[in-house]
Each structure stands twice: as C-alpha cells, then as structure tokens.
Amino acid sequence: EESTKATAAGGSTLEKTKINIGTIPVVDTAPLQIAMEKGLFKAEGLDVALTTLAGGAEAIPKLKSGALDISFGNYVSFFSADAKGVIDLKIVSDGFQSAKGTHTIMVAKDSPIQTVADLKGKTIAVNTKRNISTMLIRAAAKANNFDLDEDKNFVEFPFPEMEGVLKAGKADAIQPVEPFGTFIGQSIGARVIWDTSQGPTADFPIAGYAATSEFAKANPNTVAAFQRAMGKAMALAADRANVVAIIPKYTTIKADAAASLAIGGFPTTLNATRLQRVADTMHEYGLLDETLNVQDLIAAPSSK
Amino acid sequence: MSQADTATHDDTSRHARPPGRAGTAVRGVLVGAFSRFWLAIVLIAAWEVATRIIQESYFPPPSKIVVAMHELWFSGPASRLFLTQDALDDFGHSLYNLFGGWVLACLVGVAIGIALGLSRKLADYIEPMIHFGRAIPPPTLISFYIAAFQLGTPMQVATIVSGVIWPVLLNTIDGVRTVEQLHLDSAEVFGVRGIRRLMWIVIPAAAPKIVAGLRISLGLALILMILSELIGSTVGIGSLLIGAQRSFELPQMWAGIVILGVLGYLLNAVFVAVEKRALRWHLSSRGAI
Amino acid sequence: MLEIANLTHTYGSGEKAHRAIGGLELSVAEGELLCIVGPSGCGKSTLLRSIAGLIKPTGGTIEVSGVPVRQTPDNLAVVFQDYSRSLFPWMSVGDNVALPLRRRNMDRKQRMAAAQEALEQVDLPAAASKYPFELSGGMQQRVAIARALAYRPALMLMDEPFGSVDAQTREDLEDLVLQVRERHQMTIVLITHDIDESVYVGDRVVVLSKSPSRVVGDLRVNLPGPRNQITTRENPEFVRLRAEVGRLVRGVEPALAS
Amino acid sequence: MLEIANLTHTYGSGEKAHRAIGGLELSVAEGELLCIVGPSGCGKSTLLRSIAGLIKPTGGTIEVSGVPVRQTPDNLAVVFQDYSRSLFPWMSVGDNVALPLRRRNMDRKQRMAAAQEALEQVDLPAAASKYPFELSGGMQQRVAIARALAYRPALMLMDEPFGSVDAQTREDLEDLVLQVRERHQMTIVLITHDIDESVYVGDRVVVLSKSPSRVVGDLRVNLPGPRNQITTRENPEFVRLRAEVGRLVRGVEPALAS
Amino acid sequence: MNRTRVIRGVIGVCAAMALAEMVVRLGIVDSEVVPPISVVLLRSVTLAGDPVFLAGVADTVLAWLVGLVLAVVVAVVVGVVLGSVPWLSTPSRIVVEFLRPIPSVALIPLAILLFTSETEMKISLILYAACWPILLNTLYALQDVDPVAKDAMRSFGFGPLAVLWRVSLPSAAPFVATGVRVSAGIALVVVVSAELLSGGSSGLGVFLINAGSSGGNTDVMLAGAIWAGVLGLIVNALLVRVERGAFRWHFARTERTAA
Numbered sequence A: 001e002e003s004t005k006a007t008a009a010g011g012s013t014l015e016k017t018k019i020n021i022g023t024i025p026v027v028d029t030a031p032l033q034i035a036m037e038k039g040l041f042k043a044e045g046l047d048v049a050l051t052t053l054a055g056g057a058e059a060i061p062k063l064k065s066g067a068l069d070i071s072f073g074n075y076v077s078f079f080s081a082d083a084k085g086v087i088d089l090k091i092v093s094d095g096f097q098s099a100k101g102t103h104t105i106m107v108a109k110d111s112p113i114q115t116v117a118d119l120k121g122k123t124i125a126v127n128t129k130r131n132i133s134t135m136l137i138r139a140a141a142k143a144n145n146f147d148l149d150e151d152k153n154f155v156e157f158p159f160p161e162m163e164g165v166l167k168a169g170k171a172d173a174i175q176p177v178e179p180f181g182t183f184i185g186q187s188i189g190a191r192v193i194w195d196t197s198q199g200p201t202a203d204f205p206i207a208g209y210a211a212t213s214e215f216a217k218a219n220p221n222t223v224a225a226f227q228r229a230m231g232k233a234m235a236l237a238a239d240r241a242n243v244v245a246i247i248p249k250y251t252t253i254k255a256d257a258a259a260s261l262a263i264g265g266f267p268t269t270l271n272a273t274r275l276q277r278v279a280d281t282m283h284e285y286g287l288l289d290e291t292l293n294v295q296d297l298i299a300a301p302s303s304k
Numbered sequence B: 001m002s003q004a005d006t007a008t009h010d011d012t013s014r015h016a017r018p019p020g021r022a023g024t025a026v027r028g029v030l031v032g033a034f035s036r037f038w039l040a041i042v043l044i045a046a047w048e049v050a051t052r053i054i055q056e057s058y059f060p061p062p063s064k065i066v067v068a069m070h071e072l073w074f075s076g077p078a079s080r081l082f083l084t085q086d087a088l089d090d091f092g093h094s095l096y097n098l099f100g101g102w103v104l105a106c107l108v109g110v111a112i113g114i115a116l117g118l119s120r121k122l123a124d125y126i127e128p129m130i131h132f133g134r135a136i137p138p139p140t141l142i143s144f145y146i147a148a149f150q151l152g153t154p155m156q157v158a159t160i161v162s163g164v165i166w167p168v169l170l171n172t173i174d175g176v177r178t179v180e181q182l183h184l185d186s187a188e189v190f191g192v193r194g195i196r197r198l199m200w201i202v203i204p205a206a207a208p209k210i211v212a213g214l215r216i217s218l219g220l221a222l223i224l225m226i227l228s229e230l231i232g233s234t235v236g237i238g239s240l241l242i243g244a245q246r247s248f249e250l251p252q253m254w255a256g257i258v259i260l261g262v263l264g265y266l267l268n269a270v271f272v273a274v275e276k277r278a279l280r281w282h283l284s285s286r287g288a289i
Numbered sequence C, D: 001m002l003e004i005a006n007l008t009h010t011y012g013s014g015e016k017a018h019r020a021i022g023g024l025e026l027s028v029a030e031g032e033l034l035c036i037v038g039p040s041g042c043g044k045s046t047l048l049r050s051i052a053g054l055i056k057p058t059g060g061t062i063e064v065s066g067v068p069v070r071q072t073p074d075n076l077a078v079v080f081q082d083y084s085r086s087l088f089p090w091m092s093v094g095d096n097v098a099l100p101l102r103r104r105n106m107d108r109k110q111r112m113a114a115a116q117e118a119l120e121q122v123d124l125p126a127a128a129s130k131y132p133f134e135l136s137g138g139m140q141q142r143v144a145i146a147r148a149l150a151y152r153p154a155l156m157l158m159d160e161p162f163g164s165v166d167a168q169t170r171e172d173l174e175d176l177v178l179q180v181r182e183r184h185q186m187t188i189v190l191i192t193h194d195i196d197e198s199v200y201v202g203d204r205v206v207v208l209s210k211s212p213s214r215v216v217g218d219l220r221v222n223l224p225g226p227r228n229q230i231t232t233r234e235n236p237e238f239v240r241l242r243a244e245v246g247r248l249v250r251g252v253e254p255a256l257a258s
Numbered sequence E: 001m002n003r004t005r006v007i008r009g010v011i012g013v014c015a016a017m018a019l020a021e022m023v024v025r026l027g028i029v030d031s032e033v034v035p036p037i038s039v040v041l042l043r044s045v046t047l048a049g050d051p052v053f054l055a056g057v058a059d060t061v062l063a064w065l066v067g068l069v070l071a072v073v074v075a076v077v078v079g080v081v082l083g084s085v086p087w088l089s090t091p092s093r094i095v096v097e098f099l100r101p102i103p104s105v106a107l108i109p110l111a112i113l114l115f116t117s118e119t120e121m122k123i124s125l126i127l128y129a130a131c132w133p134i135l136l137n138t139l140y141a142l143q144d145v146d147p148v149a150k151d152a153m154r155s156f157g158f159g160p161l162a163v164l165w166r167v168s169l170p171s172a173a174p175f176v177a178t179g180v181r182v183s184a185g186i187a188l189v190v191v192v193s194a195e196l197l198s199g200g201s202s203g204l205g206v207f208l209i210n211a212g213s214s215g216g217n218t219d220v221m222l223a224g225a226i227w228a229g230v231l232g233l234i235v236n237a238l239l240v241r242v243e244r245g246a247f248r249w250h251f252a253r254t255e256r257t258a259a
C-alpha cells in the first residue's frame, strides 16, 4: 500500500504519514479537495483525513491540542492568535486570495444606498466581527474618507442567513463571500455597491494552511510533502475548469451554479511579502497591537 | 443579618444557636462567612497555582482575569461606582434582556404548566409538541428568528424565552400533577373550586417544584442571554465574550465567564432569599430552616 | 336527603380487581345522624367518598337532596380518616379552617372570627396562627373537625373523626356534634369503630358486612334526648342496642388468626 | 430497660416557644408493658420520639438498657401515630414489612416469609403484593403494626396503634400484642386514648398531665394472666383500675368550651 | 387509554403543523425567509434517506446518550452529597451557583483544547450543561422527603446511608426523573449547537454546516431542527415509559382521579 510507505516521492522519510487537516466546505478550499481527489497527498505518502470546521477560530485550540495537524484558516485569525501568544504558528501553505467578485458589499435591490459613502452610520452584516470582513469594509470606508465603528456598525450573521437578513431588512448591507454573493444577487437581485478586491485590498490574501511551530519543526518532511502536494493542487486550481468541476463534489453547490461563481486566486507560492500586507492592514485597523513580522511565521518550503 | 439568621441561614441544623453578646455575634458572622467561603477561596487559590504552572494561554490565572475585568468594566469614574461606559452598556443591555426573557418565560411557563398539569386531556394534545420544541437547538432556527423578530431586544428575549421556558414548564406540570390527592379532595368537598382552588391549593402545593424549575431556568437564562447575543447583536456580555473568544483576547473571554458566574451567584442569592420567605411552611416542616 | 340504591364499587380491573362495595341500599332522612360501623377494610371510606362525589362508583345510584351525585354536592363537608394529610401544610391552622368559608359571603374578618370560634369549640383556642405540622395528631384531627363545623354544611360526612383524641375530649366532641346538629339542622353520616359511640350519637346505626359490603343491620336508636354521657350510657335501651350492634358486627367478622 | 430522668422538651424558641414536656421521670422494667394515657397534645408522641432518638430533647436524660440515647437505640421498633405516612409508598406492603428485617441476618426468602406471617397475624393474609395506597386506613395501620411485630424488637414503641380499626379487630390486636410480648420477651410502651385498653393490656398505666407534661399517675395493674377479653374486663380489679385511671385523666383535662 | 393518548398527540402535532404552515402562507412570517413547514417536512424526509446524515445522527445520539448518563450519575451523586453533608454543602453552593450560569458555548474552545477526541469534547460539554437541572431537582426532591417516612426508617436503627438509599432516593426519584427529562432536552440542544459552532468530522450539526455551504440552506437547517425535535420526542417517550415502569406507585397514586 502506498499510504503505509513511510517514504515520500521526495525520497526523504516522513515523520508522520497520517495527518488530520481542518477544512471548511467553501470555494476557498477547492485545491485541498483537488489534492484529495487526484491522490496528490497519497502520491506523497500522506494519509489525510479531513475535519469540518465551523469557522476559523476553533482551528487554534484544535491545532494546539493535536486534534488537527494542519488547518485551513484565515490569516487574520492566524496572525492575531500568534501575536497574542495564544499559539505559535507556522503557515505551511498559502490558500486563497480575493479577486473580483469574491468579497463584495451588497445591498437590497431597492435600497437607497448606492455607494460606499452611503454606508456611513449604517448597519452591515458580516460573518465575524474583528476579522477579515470588517477589515475589508473599513478599508473601503477609509478610501471614501469616513470611519465605521467595529462595534456599532456591524452585526454578526452566518453567511447562509445573509439573504434573509437583507430581505427582512435586518441590516442595511451585507458582506457575503462566494458562493453566497452570486446566489443572493441571483435570487433577490441584491446589488453590489463595492468590490473590496480593489485599491489597497486588491488581490488580498485571505486564507492559508497552518500548523503549530512544534509540528512543523518535528515533522519537516511531512510538511514538505504537504507543501508539494498543495503546490500541485494550487497549480491545477489555476484552471477555473478544475475548480468548477470539484466544487459540486464537496459542497452542495450544483454544477451549473458553480460555473457562475466568482472564484479567487490560489497562489502557488508562499510569499512573506504578500502576506505582510495582511499583518500591516490588521495593525492599521487595530486588530494587531504591534506590527508582526510575517517572515517569522512562514515555514518556507524546502527548496527542492 | 441577624445572628440567628447566620446560624440557621444555610445549614440544616435544627437547633438555633443560643443568643450571645456583641463579640460573639461578630465572631458568629465571621465563622459563618468562613464556613461559606472557604471552599471558594481554596479553589481560586488552587486555580491560580495550577494556571501559573501550566502556563496555558487558554487558561489565564485568576489574577489576570481580575485585571482584565477591571480594565473592561471597573475602571470608570467614582461617580459611576467605578463602572465604565462599556460596563453600563454591556450589563444594562444583557440584564435587561435577561430579566425580560426570564420573567416572561416564567409567567408563560407556569401558566401553561398549570393548565397542562390540571387537564390530562389538554396535555395529551399539547405535550408532544413541547417535547418536540424543547429539543430544537436555537442555532437551527436563526432564519426563523430573523424573519419573525426585530433585531436586538425582541429577538434576544425571544431566544431566551424559547430556551428557559422548558424547565419551568416541565417542573410545573410535574408539581401540579403530583399534588396530594387528599388535598384536592378536601378542596373539592368544601367547594373550593376554580380560581380559588388554583390560588389556594394547587399553586402552593406545587410551589416547591415550580420554584425548583424557576431556579434552574434562572441559570439557564444567563446561558441563553449569551447565546442570544451570538448573532445580530452589538453590545452585551455575550457579544463581548464571543468576540473576545474569536479574537483570542482570552483574559477578556474569561472576564466574561467570571462575570457570568458572579451574576449567577448574586441572582441565585436573591432568589433563595425570596424563596425562603415564600416557602417557609415547606422548609420549616422539613426541618430545613 | 340521601338515597343510595344498589351501590357497587370495584377497584382496579382484571385480575387485580377488588370489589369493595357490593349492592348497598341506604337512605338517610333530613336532619338524621346516621352512624356506620363495619369491619376494617369493608368499604366505609369508599362509600363516603362516593357520596362526596370524589370517586365514581362502578354501579348504582346516589342521590343527595334528590339530585344524582355526579360531582361533589353543594353544601357538603367531610372529615377525612387521613386527617393529617387533608390539612393544607402551607396554611396556618386558622387559614385552613377559614378557607372553605370563602364560599359563604363573608369578609376576611368574619371568616377569621368564625374559624376562631370553631377552633375554640374543639378546644384549640390558641392554635390559629400555628402550622399543622406544629400540632399533635389529635390536635390536627380536631382542626379537621373544626374546619367542617365552621363551614356549617347541610350534609356532613365524618370518617372516624374522633380516632386520635383522648377519652375525655372524645366525649366532649361527641356532645359538640350533637349540639351543632341540633342547632344547625345538619344531616350527618358518621363512620366509627366505637360501638358505644355509634349508639350514643346516632339516631340510627347501620352495620356493614365485610367487603364486598352490604347492609347487614339497620337499627333505630330510640333514646331520649338530649343525650348525656352518664345517664344515656346507663339507659337499659342503650345497653341493649350496644349489645345488639356488637352482635351484628361480630357476626360478620372473622376472628384474627393468631 | 428504660430510664427517663427530668426530661424536658421545648419546640421552637423565643416567642413561639412551646414547652411540650416539663420534667418527666419514668422508668420501665425489662419485659414490662407500659401504657401511657394523657390528654391530646400533652406530649406523648414527643416523649416517644425522644425515646426513639428521633428528636433531641432540650433537657434531661434517657437511657435504654443503660446506654444514653443519642441516636436510635438498637433493637427498637416504632408504630407511628401517623401510620399512613410512615409506610413507604414505593414499596409493596410485603416489602414494607420485610424491609427492617434486612438488619436481621435473613435472606430474602426468610424475610418474605416472616413478613407474610406478620401480615397474617394482623389479618391481612392477601395484602403482601398490594401497595399501601390500595389499602383502607385501618389496613394500613395494621401493616404498620405488622412491620413492627415482624422485626421482633427488644423495645417496641406504639403510638395509638389501634386507633383506626374496628372494635373486634382492636380486641384481637390487643391480644396479639400480649401474646407476642409473652413469646418474645419484649418491652413495650404503648400510647392509647382508650382507658379500658390501657388497663387491659398494661402491666402499668402512666397518666400524663397536659403539656408541659409530667407524670400525674402511675398505677400497677395486678390482673391475673393470661388476660381474656371477657373475663378480665369483668374482673372487679379491672373495673376499679379503669375508674381510677379515668379519674386521673379527667383530673388533668379541662372541659371543652362548647 | 394509551391509544387515545397517541391519537390526541398526533392531532396536536397536526394542528401545530397546520398553524405553522398558515403563519408562513398568510405572510405573518416572511415566506421568502422561512420556507413553509410542508417544504421543510419534505426536506426532512429526504434527509432520512441520506446515509451521511444518518451516520451523523448516530454520532450525535451516541455522544448525547453517554453525556446524559454521565450527567445523571454525577448530578445525583453530587446532589446527594450536597443534600446531606452540611459542612460541604454550604461552601460548595457558591461554587455550584458560580459554575451553573457559564454557557457551554463559552467553554467550547477550552473543551476542544482539553479533549483531543471530538466525541469526548462533546460529551464533556453535555455533561457540563445537563447536570444542573438534575442536580437542582435532586436537591429539592431530597428536601421534600416526608420526615415521617425517614423517621420510620431511622427508628428501626438504619443508618443515614440506608435511609438515603431506601427512603430519600426512592421518594425523590420521580422528581429527579423530571430533571433528567429536562436535561435530555438541554443535552440535545447543547450537542447539536456545539457541532454547529465548532464543527467536527461527523454529527447532525456537522452535516448541517456542510449542507449550508451552498447558501439557501434554510430548509435544511429547519429540517435538522425537525429531526432534533423528533429525537427529543422519542427520547422523552422512552424516558416516560421507563419512569412509568419504575415509579408505578407514584403514577398510580397521582392518576387515580386524573381520568
């Protein structure tokens, strides 16, 4: 059996072949699913088990306790957990970055709100406060010369509820991600008033894969094997057709619907400079007390 | 608190302490306080030591939690009893919803519980829905709540009510159903019927069990207060607690947990004091006062 | 006043069925004081509960003042055999006695006064503010009697009402019942195990057989009134009746296996 | 066997204090059957609970077999005045009677046999599998008696044990107690309101005053044994004693205000 | 008797369904946000044919049962100790009252950290949330035991343990059982909520997260709610049946005139 072999394609010995990876059933994790489907992990000698996460925050205790070896998660959560000394992380692979249409601000069809400037003093529904969503919207507001208050202007709702929130008028605007943005646009004619993937937050790194430093240090070959597999998967995901094909297999999104989605970028390399943008923006909006040197958090892929 | 009170307040001894002089009274209070608080003190000390040894950021030592609580809520001006604006916002909002929800749930729960306890037939029709309803996890009903209630207080009160009504309801049904048959018979033969029977016989007889339900639901109400602030909310202790948890401000999260515990303790203390008055007959006939 | 025809009652069903009353016929006239005696477990309490409308007998009819008993007849009072459990522990003794008076157009003050008067009649002048559990067994029983007396019902059912009081108090209570009956024109059905008592207080004594119970003896007591604890009990008619009731009771009872 | 010296008991404290027993002296010899009579509410049940170690009297000493009573003395059985509440509703009658026998080295079969025997003695041969609430008042009282009898205690305390049974059964039970006492050398303290009964079953009759109670009379009953319901009650000594006890009881009781 | 009861229950359920359907159809609640109950019911029926869903439900139920059983044991034992050992009960009351209002949601990350196994994590949360109603009902019921019954036991020379075991516990049992039924509902709510809020690899809540990945999942969520409700109903019925068997004396006494 391939999976029981302790030697990866690279020739070095894997410290650990069975690994648990935390994931979320969203478009962002398409490469991970591609890697599973195409047997890319197997080819590296890895036996991967996936665990569903409800959101990013509980990845941290799960990584800490060893329930997960590697987890998908958004950078804002990863960086703030690390900066607060809650966990010592290493990013092992980039995951997903925004692109046109992936992160938008939407309002109801007949809403008087036309531009970002109209959001002043309004309530915006986001998935999680003090996180990437609010940061992107606040950046948009700042570009329009006003401030949105983290506490006063945002309410939390799960993405699946945002359509209802908008319909019932429980918030003035919403910040959905794909596929919800596209679906809400289609089903109730909600309008996009701003695409956050522009200006200072264009092609913004959203999420990646992390392990504890401890794990990365103790299992360098396993991490490298993971990185190689993910690298290939990311490359495959660059072809939109591959992503559209895999989406119906791990989410409940239908094939034809998948074809209409906006799909973000899947960077094939792990680049500290790019990720540093996230840390700096977090600092700017008060999500980090001090600047964070992202380079220290990168488990650089072994040069092969 | 009078001296006799201290002696018999919580313990089950049937013999009141003989009265003494002022000195002994002070000592009595001290001894009473010690007998009540020693375990809490020991546990807090153990907690402090243990957390300092394991150095786990998810388990900050109590001293750090106290600092976080102070910064969050108790570093305000003296004119506001040292409460910060955040404290006023958080506590005010949360407690308002808490009491609103709890009182509403108690009234509705006791009323329906009595009706179902009295009428087997009515209970047959309605009870299945009750057991169905109380097993539904609130997060699965978010969309319903969004559609049905205004954000903020209405939605939160609805969440609290839908969570805490069940213990009141079930305990009330049980209490009413198990009223001593001979008490009902006595009422019946003396023509004590209808509302009189309800007020003078059924409710007092079921009171100990109803009260147990009210007390369970008071603790539960605090929990649902937190749940209700999970979505669509901007202020409140729960909002803060969950926010702190998500942004890894763990001492703040613990501050939220501890303040809930303290609130729970205080609410319960008030509750027990009221209960002691209301159920005097019951407690003293059982040798508990 | 009270007409009972072919009354039967069976507890439970199937194999565990127990026939407590088996075709009982009885009628009580207005203002009469009827004593019922019979062996333990013969169905006396069952009969009483049926009259009070607390259980639905499985057969036969009961009419009170010409109205078939479906629920508890109006203007009825019962002193239960299990007196201690029939008092409401959450009320003071005074409130216990005053509670039924809420049905009589009386304000609180009148009710409390009536309760106090009844308590004094049963020699418990200082008990009103106590709770039932603070009283002795016999005192609780007297509270139950006071509650029934204060209510001044048209029909009073008493199940072994003097079982827990001492001899002297018992005699006094017997006289009290006679007196109250006289003054307020009550009809009284009194269950007792004391044969002397049944003859002393009764206008009529009915003897029941063991269960399924039927009437095996029905004696009219022709003693001159007002009765008196000493002279009445010395009356030859009293002695004769008492012997006869004794014989009837003995006739239906099996001796204990000892 | 039982030595009581200067016993006092006060319920409650402060204004609501009630002195139930006020300096009571009493001693009971091994194998003796002592009857206690006294007005309702005088403190008889309180005395009995003190002997059983169920309440801690506020003053004085009680010794059973030379040992001061702190908790319940060994080898004791009590028939409570409130018999219906003293039975366990969740157990069948047989289990109720057999339960105390767990303290005697007996296996289940022996226990059930002993329970059945005791139930037969009180004329309830078919009750073992029933639940207490399925029995009549008098039957429940007999179950409580059977439970105490089956236990064969060295000291048996009975609080008004025959209050709810009919005359015939009562006599049978009186004889049963005498018989059991004889056969198993028990010491018995029996509270009763029936003066005849106290003289008929007692070796000694103690009369208590009203509360705070003290001993106001202590009579030795010198009647020939074995006693017999007919001949004993005709014995002139019986008649004399009964009159004397009656006088003593009457002396301490106030007449009812009627 | 039993059949009429079932029939009445079914009538009650149907009436409630009809009412729920009407509320949506008449637009009292926005039908675009909340699908009508008929749609939800249909959805829940199709769910029953989904093996992944069934496996998830099985996992949830397992954690639930284990958690509930542990909660019963812990709460009754603690209740008995606190109810009978004064020197411990007084000071521990503060601790109990302090712990009771802490929501399991707040404890999720801590539980995740402490219990590597997902099932253990869920069980620990259930245990925490479900023990309070049982504990309080136990305390109240122990206080409610008839003192005459206890005295009867003591008078035969039985010690405190025997009194506890043979009198206090049996007499308290029916009300404790009511507490268990309250807790069963709470435990189910907690386990599904925990799954929804923390994810995992299997469970009813996890299934719902996955199902929600495409948006427009309101009907799945509500179908999940229906299944949770049905589970609650089933367990309640089972518990009632057990209670009726165990406490025949209790029900026979209280239902004599209930007819």
Ligand SMILES: Nc1ncnc2c1ncn2[C@@H]1O[C@H](COP(=O)(O)OP(=O)(O)OP(=O)(O)O)[C@@H](O)[C@H]1O
Residues within 6 Å of the ligand: C133, C134, C135, C136, C137, C138, C139, C164, C165, C166, D011, D012, D018, D020, D039, D040, D041, D042, D043, D044, D045, D046, D047, D081, D211
């Ligand atoms: N728990 C209590 N609290 C306060 N007072 C009490 C309590 N129990 C009994 N008493 C009082 O103590 C006195 C004696 O009561 P006890 O029950 O011993 O009387 P008793 O002689 O058994 O009377 P009876 O023949 O009526 O049963 C009574 O006056 C009663 O009111």
Ligand SMILES: Nc1ncnc2c1ncn2[C@@H]1O[C@H](COP(=O)(O)OP(=O)(O)OP(=O)(O)O)[C@@H](O)[C@H]1O
Residues within 6 Å of the ligand: C011, C012, C018, C020, C039, C040, C041, C042, C043, C044, C045, C046, C047, C081, C211, D133, D134, D135, D136, D137, D138, D139, D164, D165, D166
């Ligand atoms: N709830 C019940 N279930 C089954 N059987 C019962 C029930 N209540 C009473 N019985 C039975 O019915 C018979 C008559 O009972 P009842 O209480 O009427 O007797 P009683 O004449 O009042 O006796 P006592 O003088 O002992 O009080 C008894 O044999 C008893 O066992």
Ligand SMILES: [Mg+2]
Residues within 6 Å of the ligand: C044, C045, C046, C081, C159, D136, D137, D138
């Ligand atoms: Mg009877």
Ligand SMILES: [Mg+2]
Residues within 6 Å of the ligand: C136, C137, C138, D044, D045, D046, D081, D159
């Ligand atoms: Mg007494």
